[in-house]
Amino acid sequence: MLKTVLKSAAILAAALALLAPPNAEARTLDEIMSAKKIRVGINPTLPPLGTFNDKKEIDGFDADISRKIAEMLGVELEIVQVGSPDRIPFVSTGKIDFVMGAITRTPERAKVIDYTVPVHTELFGVLTVQGKPYKHWKDLNDATVRMVQVRGTTPVPFIEKNLPKAQVTLLDNYPDVIRALAQGRGDAMLDVVDFVGGHMNKYPDAKWKVLETPIDIYYCPIGVAKGNFTLRDWLNVAIFEMHRSGFIKETWKKWFGIDMLYDVGATPYF
DSSP, X not given: OOHHHHHHHHHHHHHHHTTSOTTSSOOOHHHHHHHTEEEEEEOTTBTTTBXXXXXXXXXXXXXXXXXXXXXXXXXXXXXXXXXXXXXXXXXXXXXXXXXXXXXXXXXXXXXXXXXOSOSEEEEEEEEEETTOOOOSGGGGOSTTOEEEEETTSTHHHHHHHHOTTSEEEEESSHHHXXXXXXXXXXXXXXXXXXXXXXXXXXXXXXXXXXXXXXXXXXXXXXXXXXXXXXXXHHHHHHHHHHHHHTHHXXXXXXXXXXXXXXXXXXXXXO
């Protein structure tokens, strides 16, 4: 669901960021504390990471994590709306202090921004139900397997290339795909499974199962300006404490409706 978007956005963002001084206006931790305000970039078009609430305010998982960060730092939070193309240039040029929004770690992106430790993961894998014989995603490459997918999404060409024997039924949206699986009209779907947790919860009688062997796991940290080590190092400590206290886990379940499928856990490293 997100893989192609993330890859293309990363390439564009990296190119744009290289046009500007990478650290010209980035504020240090001391400067943020002196200003008593920290600015975060959140993309409200990636629900439930970022979304608009009933008051037309930016809300979601990223907003809750950012509010906690501001609380721990003892400053006011300012949420700045960003999109995939402009979020890296915004943080590189100091328009925001840090950025969230499924900002996966890539070598190209790491040339223009610095990363914290991961806040969360996203699991690109297989959703099916108990009783199906599949143990590995490659087991789906069988003429008897009925895949149900959202048309136009990244997993469709992936299936065509890597699981050519499987039958594929294309539907218009994720609620329809999850309903089809719950009703037994398909055997499995392949996608970033975390993002369909809310849809899965609408069918409590379905015995959902995520295959233990994922296709990929995306690690999503916070992005800061290149060389802004004082802010990055403090954020690392804050993220560790949020993992250790269970705050990130609880906040994830609040917004996604399910536990994080591949838990980052409290890892004390920088």
